[in-house]
Amino acid sequence: MTVASRFFWPGVPGQRNHPGSALMIGVTRAIAASIRRSVVAVALAGTVVGGCASGDTGAAEVWDPLETPNRFIFSINRAVDIIAFRPLAVMYRDLVPDRAQTGVRNLLDNLGEPVTAINEVFQGDPNRAATTMARFLVNSTIGVAGIFDVASSFGLERTKEDFGKTIGLWAGVEPENGGFYLMLPAYGPSNARDATGLMMDYLVDPFRILTFNLAIDWDVWQIGRYGLNAVDYRSRTIFALDDLEKNSVDYYAALRSAYTQSRADQIREKREKTNARAELERRDNLALVR
Amino acid sequence: MPKLASRRVALQLAAIAAIFSAMPVAGPAVAADPAQIVQSTAQQVIEIVKTKTGADRQAAILGVLKTNFDMQAMGRSALGTHWNQATESERTRFLEAVATAEAKAYSERFGQYGGQTLTIGKVTPRANGVTIVESRLNQTTGQPIKLEWEVRNDRISDVKVEGVSMVMTRRSDFNSYIQNNGGKVEPLVRELEARAAR
Numbered sequence: 001m002t003v004a005s006r007f008f009w010p011g012v013p014g015q016r017n018h019p020g021s022a023l024m025i026g027v028t029r030a031i032a033a034s035i036r037r038s039v040v041a042v043a044l045a046g047t048v049v050g051g052c053a054s055g056d057t058g059a060a061e062v063w064d065p066l067e068t069p070n071r072f073i074f075s076i077n078r079a080v081d082i083i084a085f086r087p088l089a090v091m092y093r094d095l096v097p098d099r100a101q102t103g104v105r106n107l108l109d110n111l112g113e114p115v116t117a118i119n120e121v122f123q124g125d126p127n128r129a130a131t132t133m134a135r136f137l138v139n140s141t142i143g144v145a146g147i148f149d150v151a152s153s154f155g156l157e158r159t160k161e162d163f164g165k166t167i168g169l170w171a172g173v174e175p176e177n178g179g180f181y182l183m184l185p186a187y188g189p190s191n192a193r194d195a196t197g198l199m200m201d202y203l204v205d206p207f208r209i210l211t212f213n214l215a216i217d218w219d220v221w222q223i224g225r226y227g228l229n230a231v232d233y234r235s236r237t238i239f240a241l242d243d244l245e246k247n248s249v250d251y252y253a254a255l256r257s258a259y260t261q262s263r264a265d266q267i268r269e270k271r272e273k274t275n276a277r278a279e280l281e282r283r284d285n286l287a288l289v290r
Numbered sequence: 291m292p293k294l295a296s297r298r299v300a301l302q303l304a305a306i307a308a309i310f311s312a313m314p315v316a317g318p319a320v321a322a323d324p325a326q327i328v329q330s331t332a333q334q335v336i337e338i339v340k341t342k343t344g345a346d347r348q349a350a351i352l353g354v355l356k357t358n359f360d361m362q363a364m365g366r367s368a369l370g371t372h373w374n375q376a377t378e379s380e381r382t383r384f385l386e387a388v389a390t391a392e393a394k395a396y397s398e399r400f401g402q403y404g405g406q407t408l409t410i411g412k413v414t415p416r417a418n419g420v421t422i423v424e425s426r427l428n429q430t431t432g433q434p435i436k437l438e439w440e441v442r443n444d445r446i447s448d449v450k451v452e453g454v455s456m457v458m459t460r461r462s463d464f465n466s467y468i469q470n471n472g473g474k475v476e477p478l479v480r481e482l483e484a485r486a487a488r
Contacts, residue, residue: 061462061465243395243399244459246395247391247395248459248463249463249464249467249478249481249482249485250463250464250466250467250470252466253462253463253465253466253467254459254460254462254463256462257454257458257459257461257462257463258454258459261453261454261455261459262452262453262454264453265450265452265453265454266453268453
């Protein structure tokens, strides 16, 4: 068994016999393999072109072959953000009552719960997926369509998973390595791994499929939901992003690094149950580089 | 048998004696508790935020940065490979400007004291002399913030906020700026000095 295949079959009983999840894990596996391949290609190209990349653990510099178009999209995103989006988020944060904001947050989180549960199955944690679905059922009914997070007071803690994290969990590479960095229009920082994950989450989302199949005003509901999600998310990142922008000499590069590290940390937390030592060893190497 | 046993005892005694005789030499170098260093740093900063504002606060925070943090090592790793090609005066100016910029950033970042407390978690010493201290910054409202401190030689050499390392972010930031400005350290130092003076 190679190192890579150990990552895919961490010895979860029952996982392997499940035909449905085996198919999906196959898909995850294919994506992970392609990311690994690209990573190897990059490593090779890096050694050939850069020549002096040895000794660096790769955590410091993010692979960004599309830097020029990325920076272009980033500047457009920022212009839109400054003119429209940030002011909207500030108004939302300061004018909407806190309780209403919490309600909106809970409602949106509840709509995202099925996607989290699906991801938890793919992450090899069906028990956690069951808890998430229990949360979804409790909050959708007793919690009035998810406006009140009753499940948390029952001791069912909330988790938030996405397919980018799922790929990162199984891909046998450092979580800092998510393939090439990508600045998505309107959405913001991402990379090959997380953008793929975003697409997968969109595809498997039962609410999207439901509104689409029932042919009720699909776009109105979905755009409303994503729009609200975006405003809510932006309102909670105002402080951190303002701070990062003010205290950096190259905001694009600082954001690229912060995004990569923050995602890697989330993925590492997922991996940590099985692989805490590898992280500590990686840090030792980092300290040596310094 | 008794002969062997007594030999073992003699050896043990010799070993203990060796340890004890070596101790006074190692005494001054014995490291303080890393968790203690983190806790006292946090306490000092909270005290400053509570009692001081404006320029006073910035000066006090600069003091804490210079005594409790290994600014030399942090600045050096933030500059990465460019450290070697920088001149001695550039390095000094760079470190000074970074310290001022960080002090300014921190004194503005905290605003008013909002009842935050720091809870120290797991402490992991590593073979290479770095100790990682995990902690949580508890807020009065909302989720606690995950903070991880890297302590080396009794000084803090990095802080990670929710997994984002201060030094690594600066390193990316500075490297990119240097690359886009002719590959020289000088423009970066000037920019930082201009920001510090603002």
